[in-house]
Amino acid sequence: DADVTQTPRNRITKTGKRIMLECSQTKGHDRMYWYRQDPGLGLRLIYYSFDVKDINKGEISDGYSVSRQAQAKFSLSLESAIPNQTALYFCATSDTTASSYNEQFFGPGTRLTVL
Amino acid sequence: AQSVAQPEDQVNVAEGNPLTVKCTYSVSGNPYLFWYVQYPNRGLQFLLKYITGDNLVKGSYGFEAEFNKSQTSFHLKKPSALVSDSALYFCAVSEVSGGYNKLIFGAGTRLAVHP
Numbered sequence: 001d002a003d004v005t006q007t008p009r010n011r012i013t014k015t016g017k018r019i020m021l022e023c024s025q026t027k028g029h030d031r032m033y034w035y036r037q038d039p040g041l042g043l044r045l046i047y048y049s050f051d052v053k054d055i056n057k058g059e060i061s062d063g064y065s066v067s068r069q070a071q072a073k074f075s076l077s078l079e080s081a082i083p084n085q086t087a088l089y090f091c092a093t094s095d096t097t098a099s100s101y102n103e104q105f106f107g108p109g110t111r112l113t114v115l
Numbered sequence: 116a117q118s119v120a121q122p123e124d125q126v127n128v129a130e131g132n133p134l135t136v137k138c139t140y141s142v143s144g145n146p147y148l149f150w151y152v153q154y155p156n157r158g159l160q161f162l163l164k165y166i167t168g169d170n171l172v173k174g175s176y177g178f179e180a181e182f183n184k185s186q187t188s189f190h191l192k193k194p195s196a197l198v199s200d201s202a203l204y205f206c207a208v209s210e211v212s213g214g215y216n217k218l219i220f221g222a223g224t225r226l227a228v229h230p
Binding site for chain 2: 004033040041042043044045048050056058090092101103104105106107108109
C-alpha cells in the first residue's frame with residue numbers, strides 16, 4: 001500500500017550494530033504495528049501502538065524497541081542486532097473505528113540481514 | 116487464545132481450474148476472519164474478511180471465501196485460477212484482549228498456478 005512507506009527497503013548489517021527501521025503513513029490511522037516474517041512462521045507481532053502515548057509489546061518483543069514519534073511515524077530499533085533477527089519486517093496501520101474487524105494496511109517491507 | 120491453521124504449505128493448480136486455499140480457526144467468541152495476499156517483493160494486501168452475515172464473502176480479484184462455523188473453516192476460493200494469482204496467501208483472525216485487538220496470522224500457503 002503506497003500510503004504506508006518503510007525505509008530502508010533492504011539493509012545488511014553486522015552483529016552488534018544498532019539498526020533503526022522507519023515507517024510512515026499518510027492514511028491518518030491511529031494504530032500502527034510492527035511484524036516480522038520468517039519462512040513457515042507467517043507474520044509475528046513485535047510491537048503495536050494504538051496512539052502516540054500507547055505502546056505495547058507483541059509476542060516477540062525481546063531484542064527490539066519502538067518509538068512513536070508522531071501519529072504518522074513508528075520506528076523499530078534493534079539495539080544490538082544478532083543473526084537470528086534476519087527477517088522481513090513489515091509495518092502496518094489500521095483505523096480505530098470498528099476496530100475489532102478492521103483490516104490492516106501493510107508497507108512494502110524491509111529485508112534485514114544480520115551477518 | 117485465538118489461532119488459525121493453514122494445513123497446506125503449497126497448493127498447485129492449473130490455470131483455468133478452480134482453486135481452494137484452506138484455513139481453519141480456533142476462537143473464543145465471534146470470529147473475525149481475514150485473507151491477505153503477498154506478491155513477491157510486496158507487502159500484504161487485504162483480500163476479504165468475514166464479520167457476520169452471509170457465509171460466502173466476496174473480495175478482490177475474483178476471490179471469495181466460505182465461512183463454515185460447524186467445521187471452523189474459512190477456505191479461500193476462486194472459480195478459475197490465473198497464473199497471476201501465484202502468490203503467498205495468509206489467513207488471519209482478530210484477537211481482542213484487554214481492549215486491544217490484534218491480528219493472528221497463519222503460516223501462509225504458497226499458491227502456484229501453472230499455465
